Amino acid sequence: MGDQKQEGCNMTGHVYKLVELVGSSDKGSDEAVRNAIEKAAQTLHHLDWFEVIETRGQLVNGQIAHWQVTLKVGFRVE
Amino acid sequence: MGDQKQEGCNMTGHVYKLVELVGSSDKGSDEAVRNAIEKAAQTLHHLDWFEVIETRGQLVNGQIAHWQVTLKVGFRVE
Amino acid sequence: MGDQKQEGCNMTGHVYKLVELVGSSDKGSDEAVRNAIEKAAQTLHHLDWFEVIETRGQLVNGQIAHWQVTLKVGFRVE
Amino acid sequence: MGDQKQEGCNMTGHVYKLVELVGSSDKGSDEAVRNAIEKAAQTLHHLDWFEVIETRGQLVNGQIAHWQVTLKVGFRVE
Amino acid sequence: MGDQKQEGCNMTGHVYKLVELVGSSDKGSDEAVRNAIEKAAQTLHHLDWFEVIETRGQLVNGQIAHWQVTLKVGFRVE
Amino acid sequence: MGDQKQEGCNMTGHVYKLVELVGSSDKGSDEAVRNAIEKAAQTLHHLDWFEVIETRGQLVNGQIAHWQVTLKVGFRVE
Amino acid sequence: MGDQKQEGCNMTGHVYKLVELVGSSDKGSDEAVRNAIEKAAQTLHHLDWFEVIETRGQLVNGQIAHWQVTLKVGFRVE
Amino acid sequence: MGDQKQEGCNMTGHVYKLVELVGSSDKGSDEAVRNAIEKAAQTLHHLDWFEVIETRGQLVNGQIAHWQVTLKVGFRVE
Amino acid sequence: MGDQKQEGCNMTGHVYKLVELVGSSDKGSDEAVRNAIEKAAQTLHHLDWFEVIETRGQLVNGQIAHWQVTLKVGFRVE
Amino acid sequence: MGDQKQEGCNMTGHVYKLVELVGSSDKGSDEAVRNAIEKAAQTLHHLDWFEVIETRGQLVNGQIAHWQVTLKVGFRVE
Amino acid sequence: MGDQKQEGCNMTGHVYKLVELVGSSDKGSDEAVRNAIEKAAQTLHHLDWFEVIETRGQLVNGQIAHWQVTLKVGFRVE
Amino acid sequence: MGDQKQEGCNMTGHVYKLVELVGSSDKGSDEAVRNAIEKAAQTLHHLDWFEVIETRGQLVNGQIAHWQVTLKVGFRVE
Numbered sequence: 023m024g025d026q027k028q029e030g031c032n033m034t035g036h037v038y039k040l041v042e043l044v045g046s047s048d049k050g051s052d053e054a055v056r057n058a059i060e061k062a063a064q065t066l067h068h069l070d071w072f073e074v075i076e077t078r079g080q081l082v083n084g085q086i087a088h089w090q091v092t093l094k095v096g097f098r099v100e
Numbered sequence: 101m102g103d104q105k106q107e108g109c110n111m112t113g114h115v116y117k118l119v120e121l122v123g124s125s126d127k128g129s130d131e132a133v134r135n136a137i138e139k140a141a142q143t144l145h146h147l148d149w150f151e152v153i154e155t156r157g158q159l160v161n162g163q164i165a166h167w168q169v170t171l172k173v174g175f176r177v178e
Numbered sequence: 179m180g181d182q183k184q185e186g187c188n189m190t191g192h193v194y195k196l197v198e199l200v201g202s203s204d205k206g207s208d209e210a211v212r213n214a215i216e217k218a219a220q221t222l223h224h225l226d227w228f229e230v231i232e233t234r235g236q237l238v239n240g241q242i243a244h245w246q247v248t249l250k251v252g253f254r255v256e
Numbered sequence: 257m258g259d260q261k262q263e264g265c266n267m268t269g270h271v272y273k274l275v276e277l278v279g280s281s282d283k284g285s286d287e288a289v290r291n292a293i294e295k296a297a298q299t300l301h302h303l304d305w306f307e308v309i310e311t312r313g314q315l316v317n318g319q320i321a322h323w324q325v326t327l328k329v330g331f332r333v334e
Numbered sequence: 335m336g337d338q339k340q341e342g343c344n345m346t347g348h349v350y351k352l353v354e355l356v357g358s359s360d361k362g363s364d365e366a367v368r369n370a371i372e373k374a375a376q377t378l379h380h381l382d383w384f385e386v387i388e389t390r391g392q393l394v395n396g397q398i399a400h401w402q403v404t405l406k407v408g409f410r411v412e
Numbered sequence: 413m414g415d416q417k418q419e420g421c422n423m424t425g426h427v428y429k430l431v432e433l434v435g436s437s438d439k440g441s442d443e444a445v446r447n448a449i450e451k452a453a454q455t456l457h458h459l460d461w462f463e464v465i466e467t468r469g470q471l472v473n474g475q476i477a478h479w480q481v482t483l484k485v486g487f488r489v490e
Numbered sequence: 491m492g493d494q495k496q497e498g499c500n501m502t503g504h505v506y507k508l509v510e511l512v513g514s515s516d517k518g519s520d521e522a523v524r525n526a527i528e529k530a531a532q533t534l535h536h537l538d539w540f541e542v543i544e545t546r547g548q549l550v551n552g553q554i555a556h557w558q559v560t561l562k563v564g565f566r567v568e
Numbered sequence: 569m570g571d572q573k574q575e576g577c578n579m580t581g582h583v584y585k586l587v588e589l590v591g592s593s594d595k596g597s598d599e600a601v602r603n604a605i606e607k608a609a610q611t612l613h614h615l616d617w618f619e620v621i622e623t624r625g626q627l628v629n630g631q632i633a634h635w636q637v638t639l640k641v642g643f644r645v646e
Numbered sequence: 647m648g649d650q651k652q653e654g655c656n657m658t659g660h661v662y663k664l665v666e667l668v669g670s671s672d673k674g675s676d677e678a679v680r681n682a683i684e685k686a687a688q689t690l691h692h693l694d695w696f697e698v699i700e701t702r703g704q705l706v707n708g709q710i711a712h713w714q715v716t717l718k719v720g721f722r723v724e
Numbered sequence: 725m726g727d728q729k730q731e732g733c734n735m736t737g738h739v740y741k742l743v744e745l746v747g748s749s750d751k752g753s754d755e756a757v758r759n760a761i762e763k764a765a766q767t768l769h770h771l772d773w774f775e776v777i778e779t780r781g782q783l784v785n786g787q788i789a790h791w792q793v794t795l796k797v798g799f800r801v802e
Numbered sequence: 803m804g805d806q807k808q809e810g811c812n813m814t815g816h817v818y819k820l821v822e823l824v825g826s827s828d829k830g831s832d833e834a835v836r837n838a839i840e841k842a843a844q845t846l847h848h849l850d851w852f853e854v855i856e857t858r859g860q861l862v863n864g865q866i867a868h869w870q871v872t873l874k875v876g877f878r879v880e
Numbered sequence: 881m882g883d884q885k886q887e888g889c890n891m892t893g894h895v896y897k898l899v900e901l902v903g904s905s906d907k908g909s910d911e912a913v914r915n916a917i918e919k920a921a922q923t924l925h926h927l928d929w930f931e932v933i934e935t936r937g938q939l940v941n942g943q944i945a946h947w948q949v950t951l952k953v954g955f956r957v958e
Contacts, residue, residue, distance in 0.1 A: 037919040040900040040950070042742040044798065050130040051152075052206045055235075056242060061739040061801060063240030072242075074207075074233040077152040079133075081173070084141030086134060086150075092742070095237070096902065099919060115451040116434040118482070120274040122330065128208040129230075139271040139333060155230040157211075159251070162219030164212060164228075170274070174434065177451060193529040196510040196560070200818040200876065217817040217879060248820070252512065255529060278428040278486065284364045285386075286518040289547075290554060295427040295489060297552030306554075308519075308545035311386040313367075315407070318375030320368060320384075326430070329549070349607040352588040352638070354664040356720065362520045363542075373661040373723060389542040391523075393563070396531030398524060398540075404664070408590065411607060440754045441776075442596045445625075446632060453630030462632075464597075464623040467776040469757075471797070474765030476758060476774075485627070505841040508822040508872070564824065567841060583685040586666040586716070598752045601781075602788060609786030618788075620753075620779040641783070642668065645685060674910045675932075676830045679859075680866060687864030696866075698831075698857040701932040703913075705953070708921030710914060710930075719861070744898040746954065763895040763957060794898070832908045835937075836944060843942030852944075854909075854935040875939070 037099045038070065046088045051077050054091040068098035115177045116148065124166045129155050132169040146176035193255045194226065202244045207233050210247040224254035271333045272304060280322045285311050288325040302332035349411045350382065358400045363389050366403040380410035428460065430484045437479050441467050444481040458488035505567045506538065514556045519545050522559040536566035583645045584616065592634045597623050600637040614644035661723045662694065670712045675701050678715040692722035739801045740772065748790045753779050756793040770800035817879045818850065826868045831857050834871040848878035896928065898952045905947050909935050912949040926956035 045058025055074065063069055076092040123136025133152065141147055154170040201214025211230065219225055232248040279292025289308065297303055310326040357370025367386065375381055388404040435448025445464065453459055466482040513526025523542065531537055544560040591604025601620065609615055622638040669682025679698065687693055700716040747760025757776065765771055778794040825838025835854065843849055856872040903916025913932065921927055934950040 035915055036904050037916050038902040038904075040902070042744075042796070042900075043801075044740040044742070046738050046740075052130075052208075052245075057737055058739050059237060059240070059242060063237075069237040069240055071237055072235050079150050081137060081141075081147040081149060084137070084147055086137060089130075094900070099901075113447055114436050115448050116436075118432040118434065120276075120328070120432075121333075122272040122274070124270050124272075130208075135269055136271050157228050159215060159219075159225040159227055162215070162225055164215060167208075172432070177433075191525055192514050193526050194512040194514075196512070198510075198820040198822075198874070199879075200820070202816050202818075213815055214817050250510070255511075276430040276432075276484070277489075278430070280426050280428075286364075286520075286557075291425055292427050293549060293552070293554060297549075303549040303552055305549055306547050313384050315371060315375075315381040315383055318371070318381055320371060323364075347603055348592050349604050350590040350592075352590070354588075354666075354718070355723075356662040356664070358660050358662075364520075369659055370661050391540050393527060393531075393537040393539055396527070396537055398527060401520075406588070411589075442598075442635075442754075449627060449630070449632060453627075459627040459630055461627055462625050469774050471761060471765075471771040471773055474761070474771055476761060479754075503837055504826050505838050506824040506826075508824070510822075562822070567823075581681055582670050583682050584668040584670075586668070588666075598754075598791075605783060605786070605788060609783075615783040615786055617783060618781050640666070645667075676832075676869075676910075683861060683864070683866060687861075693861040693864055695861055696859050703930050705917060705921075705927040705929060708917070708927055710917060713910075744900075744952070745957075746896040746898070748894050748896075759893055760895050832910075832947075839939060839942070839944060843939075849939040849942055851939055852937050 038096045039099050040094045040096050041066070042075070042092065042094050044090055044092045046090045048086075048088055051089045051091055054089040055093055058091065058093055059095065062095050066095070066097050068100070069095060070098060071096045116174045117177050118172045118174050119144070120153065120170065120172050122168055122170045124168045126164075126166055129167050129169055132167040133171055136169065136171055137173065140173050144173070144175050146178070147173060148176060149174045194252045195255050196250045196252050197222070198231070198248065198250050200246055200248045202246045204242075204244055207245045207247055210245045211249055214247065214249055215251065218251050222251070222253050224256070225251060226254060227252045272330045273333050274328045274330050275300070276309070276326065276328050278324055278326045280324045282320075282322055285323050285325055288323045289327055292325065292327055293329065296329050300329070300331050302334070303329060304332060305330045350408045351411050352406045352408050353378070354387070354404065354406050356402055356404045358402045360398075360400055363401045363403055366401045367405055370403065370405055371407065374407050378407070378409050380412070381407060382410060383408045427489045428486045429489050430486050431456070432465070432482065432484050434480055434482045436481075438477065439479070441479050441481055444479045445483055448481065448483055449485065452485050456485070456487050458490070459485060460488060461486045506564045507567050508562045508564050509534070510543070510560065510562050512558055512560045514558045516554075516556055519557050519559055522557045523561055526559065526561055527563065530563050534563070534565050536568070537563060538566060539564045584642045585645050586640045586642050587612070588621070588638065588640050590636055590638045592636045594632075594634055597635050597637055600635045601639055604637065604639055605641065608641050612641070612643050614646070615641060616644060617642045662720045663723050664718045664720050665690070666699070666716065666718050668714055668716045670714045672710075672712055675713050675715055678713045679717055682715065682717055683719065686719050690719070690721050692724070693719060694722060695720045740798045741801050742796045742798050743768070744777070744794065744796050746792055746794045748792045750788075750790055753791045753793055756791045757795055760793065760795055761797065764797050768797070768799050770802070771797060772800060773798045818876045819879050820874045820876050821846070822855070822872065822874050824870055824872045826870045828866075828868055831869050831871055834869045835873055838871065838873055839875065842875050846875070846877050848880070849875060850878060851876045895957045896954045897957050898954050899924070900933070900950065900952050902948055902950045904949075906945065907947070909947050909949055912947045913951055916949065916951055917953065920953050924953070924955050926958070927953060928956060929954045 043058040045054040047053035047057050073094045075094060078090045079086050080088045121136040123132040125131035125135050151172045153172060156168045157164050158166045199214040201210040203209035203213050229250045231250060234246045235242050236244045277292040279288040281287035281291050307328045309328060312324045313320050314322045355370040355374060357366040359365035359369050385406045387406060390402045391398050392400045433448040435444040437443035437447050463484045465484060468480045469476050470478045511526040513522040515521035515525050541562045543562060546558045547554050548556045589604040589608060591600040593599035593603050619640045621640060624636045625632050626634045667682040669678040671677035671681050697718045702714045703710050704712045745760040747756040749755035749759050775796045780792045781788050782790045823838040825834040827833035827837050853874045855874060858870045859866050860868045901916040903912040905911035905915050931952045933952060936948045937944050938946045
């Protein structure tokens with residue numbers, strides 16, 4: 023599960039930072055998450071996990087124009 | 101992000117109303133959202149945004165029979 | 179909607195139990211839910227509904243390696 | 257449990273709406289719920305389920321004058 | 335509803351205090367609320383309203399021995 | 413306090429409805445609440461109380477262009 | 491109150507487990523709790539306390555057909 | 569920020585108490601907070617901080633008659 | 647567990663009160679809890695249980711100067 | 725309302741970041757928000773929206789010395 | 803951080819279960835967690851992570867008799 | 881308490897920023913907090929306070945391998 027750590031993995035003393043992002047997509051909610059991760063990966067290294075905080079969207083002419091997903095992304099601080 | 105407003109857009113004094121709906125689908129969670137929006141658009145105008153409140157589903161014979169997503173839909177009151 | 183019960187359905191006195199599971203998938207969030215349900219159905223009978231509690235994921239090399247969805251599954255206790 | 261759907265029940269694509277009400281009673285908390293449902297049933301059809309949101313009450317001369325229960329009522333949109 | 339104030343009621347500048355209590359009863363949850371209110375009324379004046387925070391209970395020999403309801407009670411400060 | 417009811421006020425059996433609105437203002441948060449109430453009063457009678465749910469705002473050129481306050485408004489159902 | 495422990499009671503090192511159940515009743519909310527406890531007591535020993543998590547119900551023909559109360563039940567693990 | 573402590577400030581071992589109050593005002597939400605603080609200061613010493621818990625209000629004739637703000641006030645116990 | 651009651655314990659009708667405190671310590675979080683309890687015990691009798699609400703702390707020169715733990719303490723009202 | 729997007733606005737694929745700030749003011753809560761926004765605007769571009777998270781304040785001599793408002797500010801990541 | 807997964811770890815399709823436990827200790831809060839884990843490890847395999855849900859305690863003679871920590875423990879279902 | 885401000889402290893107009901971190905330790909929960917603070921202090925100045933958000937841990941061979949504490953750290957923005 024999302025938090026387990028296999029035996030043999032050494033992480034004592036590691037420190038992680040969380041940043042909160044909003045990704046958008048006109049395809050769907052999962053795609054909005056992927057877009058945010060992709061953008062984060064351009065400037066941050068050691069990305070480790072994400073958590074979805076909120077799912078919203080904009081409506082235009084009675085249809086979903088953009089899915090907007092707020093997520094937190096955790097990465098190891100060196 | 102989901103709430104921004106481009107410069108030049110005039111919304112001072114606007115009032116919006118939120119209604120809470122549950123959409124269902126046997127396809128997936130995004131489709132359940134779309135079904136709720138589509139139904140709302142039949143009677144409400146000026147739909148502006150939605151927020152997902154809860155995702156549930158019904159199980160029949162050990163499989164997902166229906167995805168059921170509760171959402172709030174906001175629209176401008178004229 | 180997720181909670182309704184058609185007339186004629188007799189459930190007075192029924193008791194249900196909720197178990198909390200985490201399903202994972204490299205495809206997407208809905209698939210992670212389906213994987214958890216499928217596993218639960220192998221040992222539990224009378225599965226009735228599920229509720230999504232949390233959506234997370236693991237990142238490897240700047241991409242989503244696994245979607246991990248925590249859900250509660252309700253089933254009737256005989 | 258409250259959300260299950262017996263096999264054979266066809267609800268794909270159904271959309272439900274939730275309204276938030278406050279019922280009051282000088283008898284007790286359950287009676288306040290019943291009063292709200294009774295009132296809702298006078299104008300809404302296809303009532304399907306309710307959820308208790310909050311229980312409060314007014315005190316007069318050191319005794320409970322009114323139980324006040326906030327609930328959401330879900331009904332199918334035709 | 336629990337919060338309304340009839341026209342003509344003068345409360346500007348009033349200040350209220352909230353105390354958190356737990357009432358118990360072997361009869362039921364409403365009775366536990368009444369017991370807490372009755373006790374509070376012995377030492378506090380101007381009791382105005384209550385809000386239920388939590389409902390719990392103790393089990394002995396597989397049965398409910400005591401219902402325990404946590405509530406907040408508001409009263410006017412003179 | 414917001415919930416008290418003076419002795420002599422008869423509300424047994426009354427039922428109230430809550431609607432969720434978003435008011436906006438370029439002045440401040442309180443003004444956004446007032447704008448929403450003013451709009452609600454044009455079509456609803458017996459407005460009794462409101463509760464602030466969320467305070468947000470839009471930024472343009474590094475300044476607050478609009479305060480946006482989500483609130484619930486309760487009114488008596490006749 | 492629900493958490494006190496008389497002096498002289500030895501519980502150091504005890505471990506308890508919580509299970510989440512939903513009881514139903516056509517009588518009222520307290521009865522739904524009692525039905526869930528009664529069922530739990532058939533298979534679990536050392537039941538110690540419960541906590542109400544959620545109160546819902548099903549509506550049929552504009553009336554409450556079933557009260558459904560979700561609760562957690564704690565019992566000592568031997 | 570609300571929690572910082574300048575170097576040199578000695579507070580080890582200090583204990584603080586929190587009381588929950590509701591202030592009201594017909595002017596606005598900030599004024600309701602000030603009224604509650606002013607009243608608390610008449611009987612409590614060493615008031616140190618407050619936290620806003622809830623903002624509500626009463627409506628009369630379609631206008632805000634009273635803003636009612638629930639807050640917690642912390643003070644040092646000697 | 648925190649809520650169990652041994653058979654033979656008579657608590658029917660008992661009423662408990664909860665007070666919210668903040669304890670501080672330069673040693674650690676548990677010590678901050680103990681300091682708050684110790685202070686409360688100087689003026690309150692029949693202390694029965696506590697619940698941790700929040701853990702914070704003050705930083706001075708990049709180190710933890712004080713752990714500050716907010717807790718609720720319940721005691722029986724005679 | 726805070727989330728709407730006029731037709732013709734192109735935001736697909738945009739990613740936003742949220743930062744959490746605390747603004748302070750001796751004037752009032754709205755002013756504390758404005759101070760935080762003003763500071764943020766000195767180093768961040770494309771500020772789009774804010775959300776109020778918490779309102780607190782410091783008390784000195786029984787009066788409000790500083791309003792302290794925690795808010796999240798969203799801005800577009802280029 | 804608690805959720806990361808090193809590259810090369812294969813967990814696709816894995817399903818995890820969460821159980822909720824309460825550990826107690828007269829030493830401190832961390833020891834109560836360890837006691838619950840130790841007990842869980844006697845009957846469950848593939849324990850992977852835990853999350854602290856609540857920290858409480860019992861007071862006897864004005865001192866902490868038992869720390870009681872509620873936690874969820876996740877383990878892989880084979 | 882965590883929020884008080886001694887008289888004479890001048891903080892009007894100050895703005896603070898909050899960052900969210902996860903510290904880990906194989907010793908205990910307090911040590912995980914200290915590790916995160918120590919790391920933060922290497923790059924951030926004017927650290928003022930922290931708040932614990934979540935406590936989790938990883939289990940290996942039925943024992944706690946790492947405590948992982950998520951916290952927010954506030955520091956003054958110059």
